[in-house]
Amino acid sequence: MSEEILKTIQERLSSRIPYDPNRQVPKEDLKKILEAARWTPTAHNMQNFDIIVVDDKTALDKIGSIKSKISEEFLRENYVQLSFSREELLKKKTGILGSMFPPEWVDPAKISEAVKKAAPMPLTQSIRGSPTLLIVIYDSRKRAPASHGDVLGFISLGCLMENMWLMAQSLGISMQILSAFSAPPVEAEIKKQLSIPDFMKIAYTCRMGYPTTASKYFRVRRDVEDLVHHNKYGNKGI
Numbered sequence: 455m456s457e458e459i460l461k462t463i464q465e466r467l468s469s470r471i472p473y474d475p476n477r478q479v480p481k482e483d484l485k486k487i488l489e490a491a492r493w494t495p496t497a498h499n500m501q502n503f504d505i506i507v508v509d510d511k512t513a514l515d516k517i518g519s520i521k522s523k524i525s526e527e528f529l530r531e532n533y534v535q536l537s538f539s540r541e542e543l544l545k546k547k548t549g550i551l552g553s554m555f556p557p558e559w560v561d562p563a564k565i566s567e568a569v570k571k572a573a574p575m576p577l578t579q580s581i582r583g584s585p586t587l588l589i590v591i592y593d594s595r596k597r598a599p600a601s602h603g604d605v606l607g608f609i610s611l612g613c614l615m616e617n618m619w620l621m622a623q624s625l626g627i628s629m630q631i632l633s634a635f636s637a638p639p640v641e642a643e644i645k646k647q648l649s650i651p652d653f654m655k656i657a658y659t660c661r662m663g664y665p666t667t668a669s670k671y672f673r674v675r676r677d678v679e680d681l682v683h684h685n686k687y688g689n690k691g692i
């Protein structure tokens with residue numbers, strides 16, 4: 455059992471490739487993912503989320519037509535997390551490969567110009583054929599008790615993400631998180647289209663489906679000996 459859980463955790467990954475638009479996520483599987491969502495641990499058991507399931511083709515197309523523009527803030531902070539070879543990534547053990555982005559996005563000298571020149575991109579390029587989106591929203595008027603910036607509320611939304619992701623993984627359903635849906639101008643458009651009340655905010659969107667090609671890519675993690683401190687800070691390992 456513990457081996458199975460660990461395997462599901464290790465095999466879960468961000469599947470950023472196109473999904474088959476004609477292969478729906480079966481209702482039974484979707485219900486299991488939502489059941490996993492329901493049992494998410496949340497601060498004070500506030501269950502501080504609602505989930506909008508979008509699987510109607512017309513609604514997906516309408517969301518897909520919303521345009522988003524890349525920001526300089528994102529590109530500059532993204533750059534800090536990049537490695538430019540497998541060797542560098544293997545050594546760093548954190549971050550992602552620069553080759554996942556267009557060359558002008560990963561050269562600090564070209565970023566400002568790239569942002570100026572970048573045409574707004576329709577969200578359809580992020581949705582990439584996904585037949586089902588799960589849009590996670592939360593009530594921005596509330597917070598977990600005495601939680602500054604509602605950090606505990608946001609941690610809870612992270613628990614929700616992982617619960618759904620692991621269930622999807624165990625069902626053979628691929629998933630990718632789309633943060634771009636919560637960027638203010640995009641969020642405003644989606645809220646209008648889906649009649650989401652003003653006080654609710656979009657935390658993130660899960661794009662789900664079945665990839666049209668294999669979705670393995672080079673992933674790294676720090677070693678336990680590097681991230682664990684035993685009994686006191688600095689006493690690395692276990």
Ligand SMILES: Cc1cc2nc3c(=O)[nH]c(=O)nc-3n(C[C@H](O)[C@H](O)[C@H](O)COP(=O)(O)O)c2cc1C
Binds near residue numbers: 466630658673
């Ligand atoms: C809060 C959060 C936001 C994320 N936003 C995005 C995103 O907008 N686009 C994306 O492709 N991946 C996104 N990711 C996925 C991470 O990039 C990914 O989990 C990380 O690189 C590790 O790769 P893995 O998921 O394949 O293990 C997000 C993950 C988290 C937890």
